[in-house]
Amino acid sequence: MTLKLYNTLSRSLEPFEPLSPPHVRVYGCGPTVYDFPHIGNYRTFLVYDLLHRYLEWSGYQVKFVVNLTDVDDRTIEAAGKRGVPLREHTKPYADAFLADGRTLGILPADVHPLATEYVERMVTFVGKLVEKGLAYRAEDGSVYFSIAAFPTYGKLSRVDPEALRAGVRVAVDDYGKDDVRDFALWKAAKPADETAGAAWDSPWGRGRPGWHLECSVMSIAELGETLDIHVGGEDLIFPHHEDEIAQSEGVTGKPFVRYWMHAKHLLVDGRKMSKSLGNFIVVRELLEAGHEPAAIRHQLLSAQYRSELNFTMEGLEASGRAVQRLLDFEARIEEGATAATAAPAGLPEIAAPAVAAFRAALDEDLNTSDALAALFVLVGQGNAALDRAGAVLPAERDALRDALASIDRVLGLIEVARTSRALDAGTIAWVDGMIGQRRTARGARDFARADAIRKELAERGIVLEDSAQGTRWKVVRKVE
Numbered sequence: 001m002t003l004k005l006y007n008t009l010s011r012s013l014e015p016f017e018p019l020s021p022p023h024v025r026v027y028g029c030g031p032t033v034y035d036f037p038h039i040g041n042y043r044t045f046l047v048y049d050l051l052h053r054y055l056e057w058s059g060y061q062v063k064f065v066v067n068l069t070d071v072d073d074r075t076i077e078a079a080g081k082r083g084v085p086l087r088e089h090t091k092p093y094a095d096a097f098l099a100d101g102r103t104l105g106i107l108p109a110d111v112h113p114l115a116t117e118y119v120e121r122m123v124t125f126v127g128k129l130v131e132k133g134l135a136y137r138a139e140d141g142s143v144y145f146s147i148a149a150f151p152t153y154g155k156l157s158r159v160d161p162e163a164l165r166a167g168v169r170v171a172v173d174d175y176g177k178d179d180v181r182d183f184a185l186w187k188a189a190k191p192a193d194e195t196a197g198a199a200w201d202s203p204w205g206r207g208r209p210g211w212h213l214e215c216s217v218m219s220i221a222e223l224g225e226t227l228d229i230h231v232g233g234e235d236l237i238f239p240h241h242e243d244e245i246a247q248s249e250g251v252t253g254k255p256f257v258r259y260w261m262h263a264k265h266l267l268v269d270g271r272k273m274s275k276s277l278g279n280f281i282v283v284r285e286l287l288e289a290g291h292e293p294a295a296i297r298h299q300l301l302s303a304q305y306r307s308e309l310n311f312t313m314e315g316l317e318a319s320g321r322a323v324q325r326l327l328d329f330e331a332r333i334e335e336g337a338t339a340a341t342a343a344p345a346g347l348p349e350i351a352a353p354a355v356a357a358f359r360a361a362l363d364e365d366l367n368t369s370d371a372l373a374a375l376f377v378l379v380g381q382g383n384a385a386l387d388r389a390g391a392v393l394p395a396e397r398d399a400l401r402d403a404l405a406s407i408d409r410v411l412g413l414i415e416v417a418r419t420s421r422a423l424d425a426g427t428i429a430w431v432d433g434m435i436g437q438r439r440t441a442r443g444a445r446d447f448a449r450a451d452a453i454r455k456e457l458a459e460r461g462i463v464l465e466d467s468a469q470g471t472r473w474k475v476v477r478k479v480e
């Protein structure tokens with residue numbers, strides 16, 4: 001069985017074969033750090049994480065690079081509005097992107113290049129395109145890529161370069177371009193760029209890099225001239241990735257990317273997420289409203305990355321319940337009775353096919369919806385077998401535990417829930433003390449007091465379960 005990925009370049013599912021196995025080099029277009037990323041962005045970033053984890057789980061040695069766009073039109077405009085230098089504006093959002101990613105269990109990339117730290121290399125890169133006759137300086141000091149000089153332009157997005165011209169109505173002279181289709185590699189500095197500290201010297205005068213150029217230069221600098229996989233949201237196919245190909249292949253003469261992957265945009269309540277519609281949701285808001293990170297992660301991974309996913313609060317709540325089921329199952333495996341003399345309960349016969357089904361689902365273009373189904377078959381069948389068995393053989397218990405742990409190395413749901421629910425020693429002592437007081441209150445038939453204690457704990461995200469053996473507690477949600 002091999003991993004198959006849908007390659008936007010060929011518009012078909014292809015067996016994945018890296019250029020030099022077991023190494024895999026992947027580049028994902030990261031956030032533009034002018035504002036907090038929204039949960040749509042995080043759908044895409046979770047696809048990166050899934051790909052990262054699954055490639056490693058499958059035995060590849062992965063170098064994963066996700067850039068941060070910290071200089072472009074949007075960052076400069078946002079810094080300008082506040083009257084602060086570019087870096088002062090972008091730094092908190094860059095930090096927030098990484099912090100929210102950690103909260104959601106997104107593995108850090110091996111490198112998170114900042115565009116502003118690669119400007120010198122970008123200037124060199126543009127110089128090479130000019131030398132090769134693929135780019136030219138316009139009168140104002142901007143440098144444009146010449147689409148007419150690059151015959152394969154359009155191969156990723158399948159736009160017809162001729163038709164492009166007809167679609168653009170502005171007069172060529174307005175931009176100082178030779179051809180309306182040409183895109184900027186280097187933008188001559190405007191006063192606002194200088195004010196924000198977003199202008200650098202170049203052979204063509206003061207200016208700043210174009211966004212498309214940034215990704216070509218950072219990816220080649222970190223991963224070499226041919227990448228195995230380049231991933232991004234579907235909106236980036238044209239013009240961003242088309243332009244990356246033109247620039248990169250223009251300079252190197254080699255294929256830039258072997259597999260292009262694109263994640264479908266997230267909908268919110270059935271509509272495209274946008275600030276103007278007021279359905280623009282950021283991770284922090286959801287956490288503040290009491291949703292746990294593992295539930296957000298589950299919800300955003302619940303559909304295969306190329307299929308439609310509609311984010312709703314009901315869906316998020318259902319995800320919270322799914323996560324709880326996983327944790328309950330895990331606790332049951334850990335805490336259930338084992339006995340060296342127990343009769344076989346058939347647990348390995350449940351575990352092995354579940355992991356195989358999980359792998360088969362992800363091998364099929366990262367089908368997370370089928371992979372989650374395989375996981376919950378494991379939970380359902382495992383619970384039923386444990387109900388029947390009572391005590392189980394230690395080796396059988398281990399088979400179930402290992403299958404669950406192996407699956408979670410990719411999905412990261414138990415991992416994220418455990419991290420976000422972990423309490424410090426002081427809080428644990430406080431909870432234990434409260435449970436002791438509740439026991440005393442119940443012993444004295446002071447049920448009002450006992451209920452008040454239960455309620456207070458619930459408000460802190462802690463749920464009590466009374467049984468013949470005493471009171472157990474679990475954290476369903478961490479409250480600061």
Ligand code: AMP
Pocket residue numbers: 029030031032033039040041042043044069232233234235236263264265266267273
């Ligand atoms: P940006 O910060 O706008 O450069 O976007 C960062 C990444 O998020 C890109 O790969 C975008 O394609 C992706 N993205 C933007 N909006 C959405 C959305 N609604 N759903 C999924 N991905 C998105």
Ligand code: ZN
Pocket residue numbers: 028029030215240
């Ligand atoms: Zn990019």
